[in-house]
Amino acid sequence: METVKVQDVAVDDLPWTIEYHSERCTLCGSCLASCTFGAIKPVVRRQSVTVSEGNQPKPAHRQIARTIIEQVASFANACRGCGMCERVCPNHAIRPVRNPDNRRTLLSRDSGPIKRGGRTNLNAQRTLDKIIVGRISQMTDPSLDAQRHTFDMRAPLGRVLSARELPFSMTDGHITMTHKAPPVRWIYPLIFSDMSIGALSTRAWEAVAMATAYLNERCNIPIRMSSGEGGMPVKLLESEHLKYFIIQIASGHFGWNRIVKALPRMKVDPAAILIKIGQGAKPGDGGLLQAEKVAPHVQAIRGVPKATLSSPPNHQGLYSIEESVQKMHLSLNAAFGFRVPVAIKCAASSTSVSVYNNLLRDPYKICGGLFLDGIQGGTGAANEVSLDHTGHPIVSKIRDCYLAAVRQGLQGQIPLYGGGGIGLTGNAAADAFKMICLGANGVFCGKILIQLLGCVGNEHGRCNSCNTGKCPTGICTQDPRLVKRLDVDRGAQKIVDYVLAFDSEMKKLMAPIGNSSLPVGRSDALVSTDKAIADKLGIQYVC
Amino acid sequence: MMCRIGAIKSKNPVQPSMALRLMLPQQEGHDNSGFAMVMQDLYGVFGLYKDKPLLSMACTQQGGHLVEEYMDAHRFVKMSEWLPVPDKRKGLNIQTMPYYIFRTYDYPEYVTDPDEREALLLDTRLALRQMLTETGQGYIYSFWPDVLTLKEVGDPMDIATYFHLWDDNGCLVAKNIIVQSRQNTNYEIIRYAAHPFFLQGYTLCANGENTFYTKNKEFQSSLFRGYIGFESDSQTFLYTLHYVLHELKWPIPYYKHVITPLPFSEIEHREDKDVLLSIRQSLAHLEINGPNTIIAGLPDGRMMTCCDSKKLRPVVVGGDENTVAIASEVCGINEILPDRDTSKDIYPDEREIVVIDNDLEVKRWKQ
Numbered sequence: 001m002e003t004v005k006v007q008d009v010a011v012d013d014l015p016w017t018i019e020y021h022s023e024r025c026t027l028c029g030s031c032l033a034s035c036t037f038g039a040i041k042p043v044v045r046r047q048s049v050t051v052s053e054g055n056q057p058k059p060a061h062r063q064i065a066r067t068i069i070e071q072v073a074s075f076a077n078a079c080r081g082c083g084m085c086e087r088v089c090p091n092h093a094i095r096p097v098r099n100p101d102n103r104r105t106l107l108s109r110d111s112g113p114i115k116r117g118g119r120t121n122l123n124a125q126r127t128l129d130k131i132i133v134g135r136i137s138q139m140t141d142p143s144l145d146a147q148r149h150t151f152d153m154r155a156p157l158g159r160v161l162s163a164r165e166l167p168f169s170m171t172d173g174h175i176t177m178t179h180k181a182p183p184v185r186w187i188y189p190l191i192f193s194d195m196s197i198g199a200l201s202t203r204a205w206e207a208v209a210m211a212t213a214y215l216n217e218r219c220n221i222p223i224r225m226s227s228g229e230g231g232m233p234v235k236l237l238e239s240e241h242l243k244y245f246i247i248q249i250a251s252g253h254f255g256w257n258r259i260v261k262a263l264p265r266m267k268v269d270p271a272a273i274l275i276k277i278g279q280g281a282k283p284g285d286g287g288l289l290q291a292e293k294v295a296p297h298v299q300a301i302r303g304v305p306k307a308t309l310s311s312p313p314n315h316q317g318l319y320s321i322e323e324s325v326q327k328m329h330l331s332l333n334a335a336f337g338f339r340v341p342v343a344i345k346c347a348a349s350s351t352s353v354s355v356y357n358n359l360l361r362d363p364y365k366i367c368g369g370l371f372l373d374g375i376q377g378g379t380g381a382a383n384e385v386s387l388d389h390t391g392h393p394i395v396s397k398i399r400d401c402y403l404a405a406v407r408q409g410l411q412g413q414i415p416l417y418g419g420g421g422i423g424l425t426g427n428a429a430a431d432a433f434k435m436i437c438l439g440a441n442g443v444f445c446g447k448i449l450i451q452l453l454g455c456v457g458n459e460h461g462r463c464n465s466c467n468t469g470k471c472p473t474g475i476c477t478q479d480p481r482l483v484k485r486l487d488v489d490r491g492a493q494k495i496v497d498y499v500l501a502f503d504s505e506m507k508k509l510m511a512p513i514g515n516s517s518l519p520v521g522r523s524d525a526l527v528s529t530d531k532a533i534a535d536k537l538g539i540q541y542v543c
Numbered sequence: 544m545m546c547r548i549g550a551i552k553s554k555n556p557v558q559p560s561m562a563l564r565l566m567l568p569q570q571e572g573h574d575n576s577g578f579a580m581v582m583q584d585l586y587g588v589f590g591l592y593k594d595k596p597l598l599s600m601a602c603t604q605q606g607g608h609l610v611e612e613y614m615d616a617h618r619f620v621k622m623s624e625w626l627p628v629p630d631k632r633k634g635l636n637i638q639t640m641p642y643y644i645f646r647t648y649d650y651p652e653y654v655t656d657p658d659e660r661e662a663l664l665l666d667t668r669l670a671l672r673q674m675l676t677e678t679g680q681g682y683i684y685s686f687w688p689d690v691l692t693l694k695e696v697g698d699p700m701d702i703a704t705y706f707h708l709w710d711d712n713g714c715l716v717a718k719n720i721i722v723q724s725r726q727n728t729n730y731e732i733i734r735y736a737a738h739p740f741f742l743q744g745y746t747l748c749a750n751g752e753n754t755f756y757t758k759n760k761e762f763q764s765s766l767f768r769g770y771i772g773f774e775s776d777s778q779t780f781l782y783t784l785h786y787v788l789h790e791l792k793w794p795i796p797y798y799k800h801v802i803t804p805l806p807f808s809e810i811e812h813r814e815d816k817d818v819l820l821s822i823r824q825s826l827a828h829l830e831i832n833g834p835n836t837i838i839a840g841l842p843d844g845r846m847m848t849c850c851d852s853k854k855l856r857p858v859v860v861g862g863d864e865n866t867v868a869i870a871s872e873v874c875g876i877n878e879i880l881p882d883r884d885t886s887k888d889i890y891p892d893e894r895e896i897v898v899i900d901n902d903l904e905v906k907r908w909k910q
Contacts, residue, residue, distance in 0.1 A: 137754070140752045141752035141754060141834050141855075142834060149853070152806045154807050156827075160825055161825055163791055163825045163826050164791065166822075166825055168821075170794065173794040175794070175797065175818050177818060177821070180817075181817075406761045406762075409762065411762060411828060412825075412827050513754065514752075514754045514834075515755075516853070519754075519758075520828075521758045521828065522754075523757060524756070524757040
């Protein structure tokens with residue numbers, strides 16, 4: 001009987017196996033050069049071949065040594081299914097194939113918890129797809145024309161006062177302001193969210209930033225981009241374009257040394273400051289940038305040595321919501337002269353309504369927005385156990401928060417933004433529209449932006465290697481050779497085109513319900529084919 | 544829905560038949576399913592009691608008793624009463640209630656402050672309404688000095704016959720009438736769902752579908768104790784009017800800024816953009832965004848009208864030196880004021896708010 005070493009990792013233990021046709025292979029080497037994970041290697045193998053080369057059939061049997069491509073049987077070099085080899089192969093000789101019988105989750109914890117990027121691969125259920133825009137203007141009132149009518153698609157970001165609190169005085173039948181109210185920006189209801197320089201390659205971040213500027217300056221779409229927790233280039237901080245950016249501060253305060261130093265030289269105010277308490281993909285866990293990605297320019301911008309950068313799970317020294325309002329909100333408001341809204345981003349949680357209630361009751365009226373991030377949000381790096389097993393779906397949570405405000409008559413005072421899985425199926429406009437009808441003022445998205453740039457990762461275990469520094473699309477890596485794979489201009493154009501389509505699609509959803517302003521909280525426009533979802537969200541069940 | 548709505552404001556008191564003649568030509572198809580009017584600045588049988596609160600109700604005998612007991616217990620003093628003697632001929636299309644009671648009271652002696660009186664009248668109406676709703680014994684439409692409300696379900700012609708409104712008998716006479724001749728045919732027929740709606744001196748009727756009804760309602764429910772019912776999606780227009788003018792005490796043109804705010808692109812270029820943006824963001828949930836025309840009466844007798852921001856529902860104002868009428872369709876005005884100078888008719892645009900004061904002077908504000 002043959003001896004078999006069953007403890008050795010074999011190719012069929014890996015989540016992806018390489019399907020290789022040596023007869024089509026020309027040994028050009030492109031696949032090897034394209035694979036960033038070292039998942040394949042050239043080997044010389046003995047092959048037996050039978051050939052007949054004369055005028056008459058005269059088969060001859062020979063043993064030859066031949067170079068072929070072979071998959072590496074190791075979890076460190078496991079094929080991620082990114083398919084770069086297939087893209088570059090001129091002869092369709094190689095491609096990754098999903099291996100349903102793999103033993104990855106059992107065998108790949110040799111050096112601690114599994115780490116990866118991307119989204120949850122376990123909780124990708126789609127509540128939003130069981131909701132339909134079901135209240136259509138049919139004879140009761142006219143539908144609008146998405147092409148002909150004008151639409152006022154803007155969302156507030158900033159603390160909104162109740163009408164009685166407005167600093168108004170009346171003179172000669174006119175209202176005037178006696179003093180300033182808290183700053184509120186009216187922005188596009190889609191925000192590019194929180195991917196740092198570091199998590200993204202500088203060029204990928206630049207592509208998103210270019211798309212942001214283009215949409216603002218050429219398309220009249222006042223979209224805003226959040227910096228993520230990694231600082232911003234000083235030139236951008238000191239430029240007129242800063243107004244399109246939301247600067248994030250998270251528990252590691254990365255990049256804030258430069259931001260604070262740039263304050264006196266800022267020509268314009270940023271769109272907002274976003275205090276990140278947590279993120280949906282790995283709630284209760286701080287940011288994580290593995291040493292592989294801490295390149296010299298990342299070290300410079302963040303002011304750190306080359307080491308794995310873990311933001312703490314909490315902001316140091318904060319212990320309650322009230323304290324956060326007093327310390328962080330007030331000090332950040334003060335730093336920007338009370339001219340810039342300061343919002344907060346939390347991972348959705350069973351406790352989100354308590355947080356929202358507390359913020360709504362803050363006497364300083366200082367919280368300019370609550371960003372709630374659901375379990376389907378993406379990340380550059382996290383423990384897989386966090387990604388797959390912690391978090392909270394976003395849809396009902398946004399609804400709960402909105403209705404909590406409704407019960408107190410405080411809806412709209414702290415704008416609600418929902419994220420985490422927006423555009424998971426590629427249809428961000430439908431997702432955004434439904435979230436808005438349920439009470440969100442707007443939505444934020446990150447993962448689909450990098451997918452537009454070329455990221456091939458998905459919720460079914462494809463790639464998700466953002467943490468390794470080996471991103472095969474040059475988006476989530478700081479390796480200059482890989483970054484070259486990303487065409488910044490074409491990437492930015494993809495994002496612009498997508499947002500323009502998003503804009504048209506939003507109109508296509510607003511028009512049939514007869515609205516030219518965003519239907520925030522217009523839950524009567526939605527129906528659900530799922531009774532449990534309908535009951536939970538307080539919308540009509542239909543079948 | 545597409546209710547026909549109208550209003551008459553006259554220097555000389557007029558009778559309900561004029562309001563009927565304003566409305567009937569506007570009828571289209573099967574939409575004449577009710578009749579409702581609010582009369583203000585009364586003459587005729589209530590002319591002597593202009594400063595006394597007038598209760599308008601429709602009820603059963605038991606409902607009548609309940610109300611009397613309540614009013615006695617709360618020390619309201621009955622001053623006068625007018626009960627219409629109905630024409631009960633067969634074949635009239637009307638869903639009647641047993642009794643229609645219009646009764647003036649004097650205030651309880653313990654309330655003298657005008658603001659307290661206003662509050663008491665509202666609280667009393669709300670209490671009576673709750674009592675009659677819980678017992679299923681009737682409907683309270685208004686309880687306010689110098690204001691009378693009549694509502695019923697059926698064919699407006701027949702309703703008028705039933706109440707002898709064609710007779711011009713001098714009983715019901717007023718300088719201001721706001722009127723509507725349709726029940727809420729799209730939804731359940733509930734008497735409270737028929738406009739005009741009334742709250743503390745503010746009367747309003749509206750047509751069209753309020754597509755932001757849910758938002759409006761959810762916001763208004765916690766704004767003021769009088770914002771209740773919501774049987775019709777148009778009630779929210781009244782509550783917003785009351786909130787802006789009575790509670791916030793903002794000038795009339797700002798009502799238009801609340802319900803149909805200017806687009807952001809226009810606000811951006813305005814000198815008062817800080818004010819307009821503040822209003823838009825603080826009262827975002829009071830915006831209306833569907834097809835609507837609004838006709839309203841104010842506590843001081845002025846009337847106003849405006850329509851939605853796309854002018855999907857029109858409205859016309861026309862008149863002569865003695866009478867001004869507002870109607871959702873001009874044919875109604877042509878019927879009652881055929882000799883007016885039609886070149887002076889006003890068709891308010893989507894950005895306009897038109898107010899007719901007590902001298903029939905017309906003021907127009909552009910948003």
